[in-house]
Amino acid sequence: PSAVETDALMQEGAQLNAEELQAAATQRVASNMRTKALTGVPVYRFYNTQTAAHFYTISEEERATVQNTLPQFQYDGPAFTVSPVTQSGLSPVYRFFNTQTGVHFYTISSEEKAHIELHLPQFKLEGVAYYASRVSGSGLAPLYRFYQTQRGFHFYSANYTERDSVVESLPVYHFEGVGYYVLAGATTPIEPPGPLNDTGVVGNQCYQAGSSALVSCDSAGARALNYQQDGMIGRDRNAPEDVDGAKGFSFTKISNGGTELPASAALGSGPGDWACTRDNVTGLVWEVGNWNGANRLPGGPLTYHVDNLNAPQYLGRQPTLAELDSHSNSLGYRNWMNSLGLCGFSDWRLPTVTEAQGLVDFSKPDGVGAIDSAWLSPGPGNYQSIWTAEPLVYLHPDLSSVYSDGVDAYAWGLTNNGSVWPANRSNWSGQLRLVRGSTPGASTRFVFAGNGAEVVDQHTGLTWRRCLEGMSWNGSACVGTSQVFRHEAALAHANTQGGGWRVPNVKELATIMDRRYVRGYDPVVFPNTPDYGKSWTSTPVITGADSGFAVWIAKFKWGVVDHDSDGRTSSMLRLVKKTK
Numbered sequence: 001p002s003a004v005e006t007d008a009l010m011q012e013g014a015q016l017n018a019e020e021l022q023a024a025a026t027q028r029v030a031s032n033m034r035t036k037a038l039t040g041v042p043v044y045r046f047y048n049t050q051t052a053a054h055f056y057t058i059s060e061e062e063r064a065t066v067q068n069t070l071p072q073f074q075y076d077g078p079a080f081t082v083s084p085v086t087q088s089g090l091s092p093v094y095r096f097f098n099t100q101t102g103v104h105f106y107t108i109s110s111e112e113k114a115h116i117e118l119h120l121p122q123f124k125l126e127g128v129a130y131y132a133s134r135v136s137g138s139g140l141a142p143l144y145r146f147y148q149t150q151r152g153f154h155f156y157s158a159n160y161t162e163r164d165s166v167v168e169s170l171p172v173y174h175f176e177g178v179g180y181y182v183l184a185g186a187t188t189p190i191e192p193p194g195p196l197n198d199t200g201v202v203g204n205q206c207y208q209a210g211s212s213a214l215v216s217c218d219s220a221g222a223r224a225l226n227y228q229q230d231g232m233i234g235r236d237r238n239a240p241e242d243v244d245g246a247k248g249f250s251f252t253k254i255s256n257g258g259t260e261l262p263a264s265a266a267l268g269s270g271p272g273d274w275a276c277t278r279d280n281v282t283g284l285v286w287e288v289g290n291w292n293g294a295n296r297l298p299g300g301p302l303t304y305h306v307d308n309l310n311a312p313q314y315l316g317r318q319p320t321l322a323e324l325d326s327h328s329n330s331l332g333y334r335n336w337m338n339s340l341g342l343c344g345f346s347d348w349r350l351p352t353v354t355e356a357q358g359l360v361d362f363s364k365p366d367g368v369g370a371i372d373s374a375w376l377s378p379g380p381g382n383y384q385s386i387w388t389a390e391p392l393v394y395l396h397p398d399l400s401s402v403y404s405d406g407v408d409a410y411a412w413g414l415t416n417n418g419s420v421w422p423a424n425r426s427n428w429s430g431q432l433r434l435v436r437g438s439t440p441g442a443s444t445r446f447v448f449a450g451n452g453a454e455v456v457d458q459h460t461g462l463t464w465r466r467c468l469e470g471m472s473w474n475g476s477a478c479v480g481t482s483q484v485f486r487h488e489a490a491l492a493h494a495n496t497q498g499g500g501w502r503v504p505n506v507k508e509l510a511t512i513m514d515r516r517y518v519r520g521y522d523p524v525v526f527p528n529t530p531d532y533g534k535s536w537t538s539t540p541v542i543t544g545a546d547s548g549f550a551v552w553i554a555k556f557k558w559g560v561v562d563h564d565s566d567g568r569t570s571s572m573l574r575l576v577k578k579t580k
Contacts, residue, residue, distance in 0.1 A: 006120065007152060010152070011147075013109075013115050013116055014176045016112045018176070020112070038139065041082065041130075042079070042344055043182075044058070044060075047076055048073055053148070058082060058129070079157070080183075081258075084131070089133060090133055092108070093106055093108045093131065094106065094107055094129065095126045096124060096126065098122055098123055099123075108179065113125070132181060139183065139184050141158050141181065142182075143156055143158045143178065144156070144178060147173070148173055148174075149173075155173060163175075165438075196281075196507055198247070198249075199230055199363070200360075200362050200363035200364070201363045201542075202236040202237055202247055203217060203231065206219070207229060207488065209224070209488060210488075225491050226491035228500075230506075230537075230539045235247070235248025247363070249372060251278065251372070253375070254274070255274060256270065258343050274288065277375050284351075284358075284435050286359070286376060287433060304323075304426045305329065305423075305425045307330060309324065313425045314425065316405060334434060337434055342434075350389035352389060352390060353510070357418060360418035362418055363542060385416050385428070386414040386430060386433050390412040391411050394516065396558050409424055410424055410425060420510070421562075445459050448466075452466070452476070453466060460508070461579050462508060462578060464512060468483070468574050469572070469574070469575065477527050478528040482530055485536065486567060486569070487567030488567060490536045490571070491503060494573070500577035502538070502576060503537065503576075504537055509535060510554055512526070518557075520533070520555075520558070533555050536553060536571045537554065539552040550563065550567070
C-alpha cells in the first residue's frame with residue numbers, strides 16, 4: 001500500500017484498538033483482578049536519532065545490545081512498567097517491525113493485530129512484547145498513544161506531563177488516546193488530581209476578626225471574616241486521609257529495585273528495601289536519605305552545593321574537579337545516584353524551589369521539621385533544610401550587606417520550617433533530597449484571559465489577577481496605586497470580591513515568584529508591580545494556640561518566602577481563583 005493508504009489503514013487500526021478497549025471496559029474483564037499483586041518490570045525506551053522514532057523493550061539483553069552496537073539509539077531510561085509474563089487480567093501486547101521504516105509498532109488489540117497482518121504486509125509480527133491491561137483499575141495507569149502523521153510511526157508514553165507537552169507543542173503527533181493500561185509503579189507515576197500539594201493547614205488553624213488566636217475553620221467567626229481561608233479549602237479539607245500521609249498528602253514507598261512497598265517498609269540497601277517515595281499528588285518520586293549513616297550517606301548530611309568550575313562558588317574561589325565530583329557535593333552525589341540507578345531511575349536531579357516547598361506541612365509548629373518523616377525520613381536532629389537547583393541570579397540591594405560574597409556563592413535553599421532564602425553554597429548545612437520526574441515547559445505557561453486583566457497559569461490550574469489590589473487594568477497595563485492591607489483587612493476585602501477570588505495560600509503564591517527578575521515577577525505577566533515587595537498569603541504561621549498574628553508572606557523583591565510577618569503590618573495583595 002501507498003503511504004496515504006498506510007495512514008488510512010493505521011487509523012482504522014487505531015479505531016479498532018479504541019473499540020476493543022471500550023468493549024473490555026464495558027465488560028469489566030479485569031474488574032476483579034488483584035492489581036496490587038501484579039509483578040512488573042520496566043520498559044526501556046530509546047530514541048532513534050535517524051528516524052526520530054522510539055523503541056521500547058523489557059529485555060535487558062536487548063537493551064545492552066542496542067546500547068553497545070547501535071549508536072544512533074539514545075537511551076531515554078525506564079519509561080513505564082509492565083508484566084513480563086501472563087497474569088490474571090492481563091493481555092499480550094504484540095510487537096511488529098515495519099520493514100520499510102525500520103520502526104516498531106505495539107498493540108494490545110487482537111483485532112488491530114489481525115487488521116495489520118491482513119492489510120499491511122510490511123509489518124512483520126515479532127511476537128509478544130509484554131503484558132498489560134485492556135481496562136483501567138487500581139494499580140494501573142494509562143499508556144497514551146500518538147501517531148506521527150508525517151513519518152508514519154507511533155509514540156507511546158505513560159507520563160501525563162509528556163502527554164500534555166506533545167499535545168501542546170507537536171501538532172504532527174496525532175493523539176489517539178489510551179493505547180492500554182500499564183502497571184502503576186515507580187516508573188509510571190499516576191496522574192495527580194492537581195499539580196500542587198496543599199499546605200496541611202486545616203482544623204483549628206483559621207483566623208477570626210479582632211483576635212490573634214487561631215480558631216476552628218468551621219466557626220462562625222472564621223467564616224464571617226473569610227469563607228475561603230487556607231484551612232477551609234483544598235485537599236487537606238476534602239481528602240484528609242492519614243493512611244498514606246498526613247491530611248491531603250499522599251505517598252507511596254518505593255524499593256531500591258523500583259517496586260511499590262507497604263507503609264511499614266523500612267529503609268535499607270537491599271533491592272526490596274525502602275529507598276524512594278512517590279508523591280501521589282504531584283507524581284514526583286523523591287530519594288529518601290537515611291541521614292543517620294546506615295545507608296548512602298556515611299558522613300552525615302551534605303554541606304555544600306557547587307556545580308560550576310568557572311565560578312567562585314566554593315569558599316570564595318572556583319571549585320576543583322575533585323570537589324565537584326565528591327559524594328559530599330550536590331553534583332557528585334547526584335551523578336553517583338544516577339550511576340547506581342536508584343529505584344530503577346537514572347534521571348535524578350535537584351528539585352526546584354516549588355517542588356521542594358511542596359513537601360512542607362505548614363500546619364506544624366514553626367521551627368519544627370515540617371516534612372513528613374514517616375514517608376521521607378528526617379535529617380539529623382530532625383533538621384530538614386534542602387538545597388534546590390535554583391541559583392541566585394539577582395540580589396536586591398537591601399540584602400547586599402548580608403549576602404556579601406556575590407551571587408555566584410549562593411543558591412536557593414528551603415529551610416527546615418518551609419522558608420526560602422539564599423544559602424551559601426560552601427558553608428550552609430543543607431542536605432540533598434534528590435527528585436525525578438518531568439518539569440513542565442515554560443513556553444506556554446501563562447495565557448491571558450478576562451480581556452487581559454487575568455492570567456491562567458497552566459502549570460498549576462490557577463487564575464491570577466494581573467494587577468495588585470488597588471490597581472486596575474486599562475486594556476494594556478496595570479495603572480493606579482497598589483493598596484496595602486493589614487492581614488485581617490486583606491481577608492475581609494477578598495471576601496467581598498465574589499467569583500471565587502481569594503487570598504492565595506503560601507504554596508500558590510510562591511509559584512508565581514520568578515527570581516530571574518528584579519522585582520520577583522515576570523514583568524510581562526504581572527506588569528507595573530511596585531518594588532514594595534511583600535504580598536499576603538492566607539497561611540498562618542503556627543506557633544501554638546495563639547499565632548501572634550504571624551502570617552506567611554512572599555517578599556517578591558527579595559525572592560524570599562518567609563514566616564516573620566506580623567498581620568498587623570501592611571502588605572500588598574494579589575488575588576487568585578481556581579481555573580474553571
